[in-house]
Amino acid sequence: KYSRGAKKSEIKSRYLPKMKQNVFDMAINSFIDKGLIKQEGEYIFLPYFSIQYDDYYRKCEESILKAINDARFEFIGYEELVSSLKGKEAEEIVALMLENKELVKINETGITTNEMYEEAKNMLVEFVKKNSKITAAEYRDILNTNRKNAIGLLEHFDMQRVTRRVGNDRIMF
Numbered sequence: 001k002y003s004r005g006a007k008k009s010e011i012k013s014r015y016l017p018k019m020k021q022n023v024f025d026m027a028i029n030s031f032i033d034k035g036l037i038k039q040e041g042e043y044i045f046l047p048y049f050s051i052q053y054d055d056y057y058r059k060c061e062e063s064i065l066k067a068i069n070d071a072r073f074e075f076i077g078y079e080e081l082v083s084s085l086k087g088k089e090a091e092e093i094v095a096l097m098l099e100n101k102e103l104v105k106i107n108e109t110g111i112t113t114n115e116m117y118e119e120a121k122n123m124l125v126e127f128v129k130k131n132s133k134i135t136a137a138e139y140r141d142i143l144n145t146n147r148k149n150a151i152g153l154l155e156h157f158d159m160q161r162v163t164r165r166v167g168n169d170r171i172m173f
Helices: 008-015 021-033 055-071 078-083 090-099 114-131 136-143 147-159
Strands: 038-040 043-045 103-107 110-113 163-166 169-172
Touching (some): 008 021, 008 043, 055 110, 078 090, 090 103, 103 114, 114 136, 114 147, 136 147
Antiparallel strands (some): 103 110, 163 169
């Protein structure tokens, strides 16, 4: 209900595990050409399918955003976020919000909103531009969070090539 469709790889592994990949790809492309299915990224779906952003979705979205905004830079983990919602579609809603870039997954223990992510990134970039480097402790103090969350964000920004670690410091990439 709240998924873009079925993942192409999941269809292959679940329903056609013995079919060769190139034959599977040709079949999928043929179905797409005939208008029987559509593909968007890694998802396959029927041509008339669209996600229904109903009242339940809106309530869950509101609840998720409130929880994350209240936590600020004390990030909430994926499991904690999903378990805080009632209903079997909670995982799909969180996944859809991640796909729609409303939420950003920092690491396995932290999810935040796109706005807070950008705020944290801007504070980091401003500090490093002014001081040429930053430590985890300085970033922790700027965000008013704990060391674990500051380091999680710094490692994420290292992977995104915003910063680069040099010893105990981070510099701009």
